[in-house]
Amino acid sequence: MGPSGAGKTSLLRLLNRLDDPTSGDVQLDGKPITSYPVGALRRRVGFVFQRPAMFPGTVADNLRVAVELGGTTKPSESPPMERILAAVELAPDYLNRDAVRLSGGEQQRVSIARALMTRPDVLLLDEPTSALDPEVADRLLATVARVPKEHGISVVMVTHRLGEAREASTWTIMLEGGRLVEAGPTERLFTAAVNPRTRAYLATAD
Amino acid sequence: MMPVLLVQAARTLADAGTIDVTWTDLALTAALILVAIGLSRWQQLGLERGFLVGAVRAVVQLVAVGYILVYLFTAEHWWLVLIALVVMLLSATSAAVQRRRGATRVAGERRALWTISGTSMLVGSGITLAYVTQLVLRVQPWYEPRYLVPLFGMIVGNAMNGAALAAERLSSELESHRGEVEAYLALGATPARAAAEPSRRAMYAALIPSVNGLMTVGLVQLPGMMTGQILAGQSPLLAVRYQIVVMFMLAGGTAMTTVMMVLWYRRTFFTPAAQLAARVPV
Numbered sequence: 403m404g405p406s407g408a409g410k411t412s413l414l415r416l417l418n419r420l421d422d423p424t425s426g427d428v429q430l431d432g433k434p435i436t437s438y439p440v441g442a443l444r445r446r447v448g449f450v451f452q453r454p455a456m457f458p459g460t461v462a463d464n465l466r467v468a469v470e471l472g473g474t475t476k477p478s479e480s481p482p483m484e485r486i487l488a489a490v491e492l493a494p495d496y497l498n499r500d501a502v503r504l505s506g507g508e509q510q511r512v513s514i515a516r517a518l519m520t521r522p523d524v525l526l527l528d529e530p531t532s533a534l535d536p537e538v539a540d541r542l543l544a545t546v547a548r549v550p551k552e553h554g555i556s557v558v559m560v561t562h563r564l565g566e567a568r569e570a571s572t573w574t575i576m577l578e579g580g581r582l583v584e585a586g587p588t589e590r591l592f593t594a595a596v597n598p599r600t601r602a603y604l605a606t607a608d
Numbered sequence: 609m610m611p612v613l614l615v616q617a618a619r620t621l622a623d624a625g626t627i628d629v630t631w632t633d634l635a636l637t638a639a640l641i642l643v644a645i646g647l648s649r650w651q652q653l654g655l656e657r658g659f660l661v662g663a664v665r666a667v668v669q670l671v672a673v674g675y676i677l678v679y680l681f682t683a684e685h686w687w688l689v690l691i692a693l694v695v696m697l698l699s700a701t702s703a704a705v706q707r708r709r710g711a712t713r714v715a716g717e718r719r720a721l722w723t724i725s726g727t728s729m730l731v732g733s734g735i736t737l738a739y740v741t742q743l744v745l746r747v748q749p750w751y752e753p754r755y756l757v758p759l760f761g762m763i764v765g766n767a768m769n770g771a772a773l774a775a776e777r778l779s780s781e782l783e784s785h786r787g788e789v790e791a792y793l794a795l796g797a798t799p800a801r802a803a804a805e806p807s808r809r810a811m812y813a814a815l816i817p818s819v820n821g822l823m824t825v826g827l828v829q830l831p832g833m834m835t836g837q838i839l840a841g842q843s844p845l846l847a848v849r850y851q852i853v854v855m856f857m858l859a860g861g862t863a864m865t866t867v868m869m870v871l872w873y874r875r876t877f878f879t880p881a882a883q884l885a886a887r888v889p890v
């Protein structure tokens with residue numbers, strides 16, 4: 403978490419190589435991510451964007467694209483669409499709906515489902531609720547907190563909303579001005595932050 | 609002014625010969641440019657200077673080309689013809705790249721665009737010209753400038769429009785659909801796959817004028833070359849057959865150029881690590 407311009411999105415983009423750092427490196431399983439083929443890396447490290455980008459066609463088309471892009475992956479190795487759709491709390495009849503015509507919250511759920519179709523180990527969520535009404539955002543957040551546990555996926559979520567960070571995470575990193583200010587277990591960070599800048603940020607209204 | 613010209617034209621057409629356009633006649637037609645300038649001024653379009661400079665340039669360029677053509681046609685050297693074709697290709701490339709000025713501030717991109725559009729036009733137009741002149745028309749000698757120069761001019765002119773349109777459209781599509789392209793990349797897509805839809809739209813936009821040209825030719829207006837041949841006293845039926853050759857030739861040449869251009873140009877938008885390269889917004 404961190405204020406606007408803290409570098410939260412930039413950090414996420416480094417984690418699956420949508421951008422490369424000017425210095426330093428990012429490691430996955432102890433190896434620099436640049437040592438993995440970039441396509442394979444991105445399928446292990448899924449990305450859900452702040453503003454959902456639906457591909458043309460139905461929801462099923464969107465999910466199918468995610469599978470097909472794997473190339474060598476056999477269809478039998480990818481999770482059934484209905485199960486993934488259920489995980490993000492969309493009814494099976496959504497499969498035949500035109501993805502572009504869905505509401506913002508529904509599109510964001512499809513984005514998450516699409517990312518899950520590649521069976522990622524890590525899921526990156528870039529302010530997934532920022533474009534949504536508070537009520538819709540709350541329900542999506544509940545999904546975000548639950549799905550990774552069920553699928554054994556590590557999630558890195560970016561947010562500037564304190565409540566979201568506290569509710570959905572076990573570990574929180576505070577960023578400001580492109581620098582790491584403080585990191586620690588979420589509960590400790592929220593109740594006993596050491597850094598004055600973290601405390602100042604936590605004192606701001608959500 | 610107009611009635612004078614019309615009466616004169618009608619009179620000479622009645623004589624059934626080709627009217628010689630004299631320098632005095634050209635001075636008379638300049639009145640039409642004055643009309644355009646007057647209208648531009650009245651409607652505050654700010655195009656007065658453009659019309660004036662354009663008119664002067666048109667006269668100078670065309671007269672110069674006229675003399676060059678006379679020289680080419682009488683000299684009959686194959687290497688002179690090839691030089692002329694290369695000059696035409698380079699001018700067309702330059703014009704196509706110029707139109708992308710706003711987007712070519714990134715270092716190296718301008719040179720890349722030169723290479724890409726120049727080569728695409730060379731391949732697309734070159735194959736088309738060779739096919740039409742050597743296999744269809746079988747001109748003798750093979751470099752006969754009366755055929756090669758004007759035909760190549762038409763092919764390259766069309767290919768240039770296609771290439772410029774395609775480049776402009778591909779760039780704007782990739783910019784406006786950044787989110788979608790990156791969503792594909794984030795799922796492990798190759799750049800070619802991620803940019804497939806923007807590429808398709810760029811090719812489509814660049815080729816639709818060719819399709820429309822085929823659809824409406826002869827209905828809305830007579831093409832310039834055909835008009836020229838008819839004015840020069842050719843049988844309309846022969847002029848029509850030539851025009852068909854020209855239309856098909858333009859469609860093929862522009863399609864080859866455009867597709868090659870888009871497939872190649874799109875690579876420049878991505879880094880080797882399949883990242884959408886940051887660039888100056890168009």
